[in-house]
Amino acid sequence: MGAIYRREMGAFFTSGLAYVFLTVFTLLSGIFFFFGVIGSATSNMSSMFSSMFIIVLFLIPILTMKLMSEEKKNRTDQGLLTAPIGLWSIVLGKYFAALTLFVIAESVVFIYSIFIAVYGEVQWASLLGNYFAMLFLGAAFIAVGIFVSSLTENQMASAVASMLTLFVLYLFDSLASNIENETIQKAMLSLSFYSRYIEFTQGVFNLSSVVFFISAAFIFNFFTVRVLDKRRWS
Amino acid sequence: MIEVKNLVKRYGDKKAVNDISFTVEKGEILGFLGPNGAGKSTTMNMLTGYISSTSGSIKINGVDILEDPIKAKSNIGYLPEIPPLYVDMTVDGYLNFMYDLKKCKLSRKKHLEEICNLCKISHVRGRLIRNLSKGYKQRVGLAQALINNPPVLILDEPTVGLDPNQIIEIRTLIKKLGKNHTVILSSHILPEIQAVCDRIIIINKGVVAANGTAHEIAESITNQHKMTIRIEGKTHTKADKDEIVNAIKKIDGIKYVRADMEREKGIYDYDVETDGKTDIRRAINLMCRENDWNILMLQLSDLTLEDIFLKITVGDVVPEDAVSKPSPELDISVQDGELIAEEKLSLDKDKKGGEE
The missing domain is CATH 3.40.50.300 (P-loop containing nucleotide triphosphate hydrolases)
Structure with missing residues (x-):
């Protein structure tokens, strides 16, 4: 797992993807920080975090699009799958590499907190709550992105399909409100990534939501492992 | 292992x-x-x-x-x-x-x-x-x-x-x-x-x-050895040829001998087939020495791997087969920028079924 993690981290930076990702993330969160936090003269960064949901939704597929698809296309998966390591090591190595880059990007909020500290008082409880909420959200989204990437050989297709998948997950709330059957509506709402995330930005640290995001990450990584395994049998 | x-x-x-x-x-x-x-x-x-x-x-x-x-x-x-x-x-x-x-x-x-x-x-x-x-x-x-x-x-x-x-x-x-x-x-x-x-x-x-x-x-695949020998007789005439063929025939282990073309003036090639067990090269040499003939060339024409490969993968029957069977119909398609030609298998099978 370590070898794959290090290779992917290296590849993020040599390919320039890491710089693009970090720049775009900083730029957009900076805009939301400027207008939502500085502009409204508040020291609470929650509004920035809630706006970032949709940004994360579109940025994470860029991070994960080539993780599995390129391996298959360039036949480098033959090197990985015939090496003496398990499928979980392959998937998790890639997963944690993407997650690390996401955490680096997200940690830019601590720079913003310096600006707040200059003019007022940082609301650490709210900031850390939001920070971890976004981390858990990213953890789940990255697993979804890697899973979609494992289904195709084309990284563009992988990116677009991941964005669509995440967008549908985002729309679960609005879709659910149009459904009359209460059980289905309840089921859909309980699977909503958005409402669970927004809850954090409103100051509620819900442990069940944490479990939800981590479970989602686990399940999608498990699906990826199954896809790799199934390919050998087909 | x-x-x-x-x-x-x-x-x-x-x-x-x-x-x-x-x-x-x-x-x-x-x-x-x-x-x-x-x-x-x-x-x-x-x-x-x-x-x-x-x-x-x-x-x-x-x-x-x-x-x-x-x-x-x-x-x-x-x-x-x-x-x-x-x-x-x-x-x-x-x-x-x-x-x-x-x-x-x-x-x-x-x-x-x-x-x-x-x-x-x-x-x-x-x-x-x-x-x-x-x-x-x-x-x-x-x-x-x-x-x-x-x-x-x-x-x-x-x-x-x-x-x-x-x-x-x-x-x-x-x-x-x-x-x-x-x-x-x-x-x-x-x-x-x-x-x-x-x-x-x-x-x-x-x-x-x-x-x-x-x-x-x-x-x-084969139990015979073949070789081609070029022997120079004394007189450089056709009489040489018959004499040499007869002499070779007398050697132990020879199954078949045939005079081939006149490669050099008055000198002929002889195609020889053995039973596959006897090595006749020394006997041929001895024969030539006794008769004062000269061996100008001796070439083993055993099956090469190439022959074997063709024999196994294509089969011996192919030449006849190729004549009687029309060339297969092809499905030509373009996939990933490559031209792919595939034999129409189902059609082919149907035809064979019909013939039987």
């Missing part, structure tokens, strides 16, 4: 590999020979655990590849048809990655240095793989397979795309490796297999068509 039993791989209805069994001993270089699409790569992919078999068992060093894949894979170095190279890495970065991936315990610096020297890539270690020529990429692929000194090496068409000099180099390298490793090597190039391998398995349409040394395979 490698034990393969009743290996089957099915893709839908099609059996890519159909009941292949063989064993490879330690320190042996085994050649897989077969036309394109015979099932060589599929077999190798199953041996290395890249794909799973539909049924049958594979044991590497006594470990079943499905029961304990990680342990079995740690005994294998694999160079697939397309080397699994990350083109965005340097050679050094890539080899270090493979070193970590294979959990190699040997001294990193020394081991990688040795491998690079062996594959002659020491001077390109700092370069991006993307910028290397095909030959160098192939060598990096081979270097990658050698990391961690696996007892079994599986090389899928290792010389494809190389220039003649490089081919000879890689062959010499494989021969050298064969002393300490068990090697399986696939190719559709006959001289290569003949030059490098101790034993040959010919695969055709997913089954083992022949298994043995080149010599053994040749013997199993």
